[in-house]
Amino acid sequence: MNGVLGFALLNLLGVFVSAVSQVLLKKSAMEDHGSMAGEYLNPLVVIAYALFVGATLLSTIAYKGIPLSMGPILDATGYIYVTVFGVLIFHERLDRRKLVALALILVGIAVYSLGL
Amino acid sequence: MTKGSPNNGNTRWSARVFVGLHLMLALYSLSSVCSKLAAGHAFMSWGFVFFYGAMVAILGIYAIGWQQVIKRMPLTTAYANKAVTLVWGLVWGLLLFHEQLTLAKVVGCAIVLAGVVLFSLADGDEGEEGRS
Numbered sequence: 001m002n003g004v005l006g007f008a009l010l011n012l013l014g015v016f017v018s019a020v021s022q023v024l025l026k027k028s029a030m031e032d033h034g035s036m037a038g039e040y041l042n043p044l045v046v047i048a049y050a051l052f053v054g055a056t057l058l059s060t061i062a063y064k065g066i067p068l069s070m071g072p073i074l075d076a077t078g079y080i081y082v083t084v085f086g087v088l089i090f091h092e093r094l095d096r097r098k099l100v101a102l103a104l105i106l107v108g109i110a111v112y113s114l115g116l
Numbered sequence: 117m118t119k120g121s122p123n124n125g126n127t128r129w130s131a132r133v134f135v136g137l138h139l140m141l142a143l144y145s146l147s148s149v150c151s152k153l154a155a156g157h158a159f160m161s162w163g164f165v166f167f168y169g170a171m172v173a174i175l176g177i178y179a180i181g182w183q184q185v186i187k188r189m190p191l192t193t194a195y196a197n198k199a200v201t202l203v204w205g206l207v208w209g210l211l212l213f214h215e216q217l218t219l220a221k222v223v224g225c226a227i228v229l230a231g232v233v234l235f236s237l238a239d240g241d242e243g244e245e246g247r248s
Contacts (some may be wrong), residue, residue, distance in 0.1 A: 056151070056175075060168060063148075063155035069209035069221065071148045072202045076228050079235050097238035104231030112224025 004116055007065025011074045014058030017051050019081035023089060024048035073112050076105045133188045137197055140181040145204030147174040149212060192240025199232040 028044040039045070059071065066074075080102055086092040150171035157163030186194050202225050209215035 056168075056171065060151045060154050060171070061159075063152040067209050067215045068148060068152045068213050069205040069215055069225070071151070072145075072205040073225060073228055076202070076232055079232065093242065095238045095242055098235055101231045101235035101238060104234065105228050108224045108227030108229075108231060110224070111227055112221050115218035115220025115222075115224060 004066055004070075007062045008070065008074060010058050011062035011066060011071065012077060014055045014062060015075055015078050016081060017058065018055035019078050019085065021048040021051035021055065022082075023085050024051070026090070067116070070112070070116075073109055076109070079105060130189060133185060136181070137185045137189065137194060138200065140178055140185055141198060141200050142204060143174060143181070144178045145201050145208060147171045147178065148201075148205065149208050150174060152213065190240070192236055195239065196233045196236035198236070199229045202229050202232070 024044045025048045028039070028042060028048070031042075031044075033039045033042060063071065079098075083094070083098055083102060087094050148171075150167045154164050154167035154171065157167065182194075206217065206221065206225055210217055
């Protein structure tokens with residue numbers, strides 16, 4: 001299991017980078033760009049897609065060391081970032097059920113890891 | 117509108133959209149398979165480039181298909197069903213990569229799945245209360 005941990009961390013980093021890229025896309029979508037070309041070719045969107053490519057590379061490298069079934073399990077940590085960014089950046093309300101859901105995801109990851 | 121139970125008149129049509137959603141999610145799960153296959157090759161070797169390219173292509177098709185699906189069904193239902201990709205991970209891992217199915221893996225997967233579904237339902241309720 002020790003060999004798996006480093007690759008799992010790479011995957012988790014990829015999920016985080018992917019979440020940041022989503023935030024940039026949402027930020028860009030909330031701005032007025034004046035033209036259709038401006039909606040797709042502005043710094044936020046270009047950086048977002050570059051980050052997204054980086055995230056896919058990180059997850060591919062992670063698969064050198066983690067089982068296929070662990071990928072979607074670790075991807076679920078994306079909901080943590082969606083929640084944190086939602087509250088901090090987009091000022092969304094924090095739903096108590098979401099906290100329960102995030103706790104379930106973390107417990108599930110721990111239980112899954114015991115089975116490696 | 118109640119989540120997950122579309123209007124009566126749309127039931128048959130929605131069943132087709134539901135099948136479409138799950139075809140898209142099954143396709144999406146294959147992008148992870150390609151990613152794992154790419155990982156089996158040296159970085160930037162032909163094998164790596166082929167499977168990484170296939171992964172990106174699948175993600176592109178999925179993105180287009182997903183847009184079509186969420187136009188035709190409640191967003192909450194679509195996101196809640198996304199949890200099925202966790203099950204696909206176990207299935208493809210077992211069938212294609214001979215990964216062991218342990219009790220802890222299956223139980224852990226089920227707990228994460230419950231978390232993802234609960235998160236989607238909570239998110240959907242917020243949307244109904246007028247979150248933009």
